[in-house]
Amino acid sequence: MxxxxxxxxxxxxxxxxxxxxxxxxxxxxxxxxxxxxxxxxxxxxxxxxxxxxxxxxxxxxxxCRRCLPDAVPGSPEWDLRADVAARAMRLVDDGVVEREGVGGLAARLGYTPRHLGRLLVSELGAGPLALARARRAHTARLLLETTALPITDVAFAAGFGSVRQFNDTIRTVFASTPTEVRQASRRKEPTNGAVVLRLPYRPPYDVDSVWRYLQGRLVPGLEEVDGPTYRRAVQLHHGAAILELTPGDGFVRCALRLDDLRDLGPAAARCRRLLHLDADPAGVAEVLGRDPLLGPLVRARPGLRVPGSVDPFETAVRAVIGQQVSVSAAATVAGRLVTTYADPLAHPSGSLTHTFPTAESLASADRLPMPKARTRTLTALAAGVVRGDLDLSPGADQAEADAALRALPGLGPWTASYVALRGLGDPDAFPGTDLGIRRALVRLGVEDQPQAIAALAERWRPLRSYAAQHLWTHGSAAGLDGGGETGGLGTKNHHEGQAA
Missing domain, CATH: 3.40.10.10 (DNA Methylphosphotriester Repair Domain)
Incomplete structure (x- = not known):
């Protein structure tokens, strides 16, 4: 504080x-x-x-009924920090307490429930149950304001164990009954059956660069762009969902079509992570803007974000697919995996037909549309997640995940750094061997030597992920061959270094 x-x-x-x-x-x-x-x-x-x-x-x-303090961008602390409190906050947002209880949350973090409670009260002023209760109240308010669901359905969809608990919480948090919260809603718009949310962000926000990143690597059957709207299918904890994201002024309009409304909170949290909406652009610009090399790039794009992921496992798979191939080729291969190994949507929408394959389906796959060495890496990755040797959940310990990734056959520093940057939201990951980054640095007058690049990147800690994003974007704008990835996935001619 x-x-x-x-x-x-x-x-x-x-x-x-x-x-x-x-x-x-x-x-x-x-x-x-x-x-x-x-x-x-x-x-x-x-x-x-x-x-x-x-x-x-x-x-x-x-x-407060006027400013709705629960409807603000999340604290960037939970993205920047890698400690237990931040990991716990990310897991609470993902609904772990509702699904597994406080004991399950504590077990994931390696603590006893009592010790975790003391730690969170000390760091955040509230224990796991209180944090989950605040999240449930926020989700309930969104459902009351944006849907015509019966009050009882809202209560259980938000994660409450009983209608009485739901009513008591809404009265305590908002000083109103659920019916009064619904009647006071000022947002009335057609939803066509979707739950519509406004996901706020801290300006400035470079919408164009994020949407170019998303559009540049669409996987057939999984993702599409319809005008200004990015749409994709995703498998959540209780069922599948289709996410529709459209940029607005100070917020992103998020329309969610959920098989199970209990997934509303985690779905919204994943959308925020994908678009990096909880970032603090002013803080990043203040730190990196002082750097003599990066400063001009940062000042030119003060609202640049680091696009994330709705599923870290998916990010890891796509990173492995993208080793030594172009972005378009990687998307094509990923599309084949989707149609062959993923579950089809019960209700396809537009070109969206499937979710992404699960770790279980890929771990048991015998033939994949890629070279044998990469197939071995991919199946080992999936098997590690299935066994629990590799944790890629929102609350993963980033150092442990990095070590587990690098221990896999054929998966080296570039892929591990990329997964940390995109999938786990590590603000200080830097894939310095990436061809796009190297060419952007050469254009800026830096010698193309691994040791020189690594030494240079040290001065950008603890925000090296933002530095990488600025370099990728600079290379893309300059039209550098191999530098147009704007994010690292599948940078052409990149060589991972095949680990044993």
Missing amino acids: PSFEQCYRAVESRDSRFDGWIYIAVTSTGIYCRPSCPATMPKRQNSRFYATAAAAQEAGFRA
Whole structure:
């Protein structure tokens, strides 16, 4: 947490950059808000600051009806940090507490439930149950505002164990009944059966570069772009879903068609990770903008994001497929895997017909449309996930995942770094041997020597992933052969180095 004075100044200036980082609670009203809330400025002695909405709720405050503090971009802390608290937050967003309980969350992180509870209260001001409760309340509000589902269905879709628990939570958090929350909704638009959300982000946001990245590597049957809308199928915890993402002013419109509404929260979290909506572009620009080499690139594209993934396992598979082949060839091969080994959608939509193959289906595959060495790498990758030797979940320990990836046959530093960068959201991954990065650096006057590039990248810690994205984008804009990937997957002529 920043100091009280820093927090209070952010509220005094209505600084929206702090929305999602901190929450202000006012003892005289019993309400908590985002820092940019236009309500009257509270006195210092009545102000309390919290790191999470859950912590404010645990302290007895209810959410402001005017600024909706639960509907802000998530804190970039949970993307930047690799500690247990950040990993726990990512798992809570993915619905682990609802599916596996606090014991399951603790086991995934290697702690006892009691120890994990103490750690999270110390770091975040709230334990696992309170964090999950805040997430359920947010999901319930979205369902109440955007769907005509019966109240009972909303309760169970949001993850509540009973209607009574649901009603009590909504009254406590929003000071309203579920019916009153629904009636007060100001967002009324046709949904055609989808759940429509607005996913906010911190401006600036370079929408064009993210959408070019997505459109440049569409996998047939899995993804498509329809005008400004990116659409794809994805397998979630309780069923399949189709995600539709359309950029707006200050938010991305997200339409979700879910087989099971219990997947709403995890689906929204995956969309945020895919588009990197919780990033802090001002902070990144402040750090990397001072660098003499990267500074001009950063100032030219202040809202550049690092596109992520809806499924780290899918990212790893596509990275293996992309070794030593072009982006278009990698997408073609991935499309063959999708139609051969993935589950078909019960209700195909447009060109979307399948989800991505599961680890179980690829681990047992005997023939894949790629060379034998790469087939061996891919089946070993899938088998490692199935056995549990390789954790690619949102709460994965990044160092352990990197070591497990590099231990696989035919999978070296480039692929491991790429999976960390795209799949696991590591802000400090840097695939320095990538051809696109190397050519961009040569254009900037850097010697094309691995040791020189590695030494140079050290000064960009802990934001080397952003540095890589700026270099890829710079190479693409310059039309460098092999540099147009804008993300590393399948950079042509790249050589991984076949590990034994």
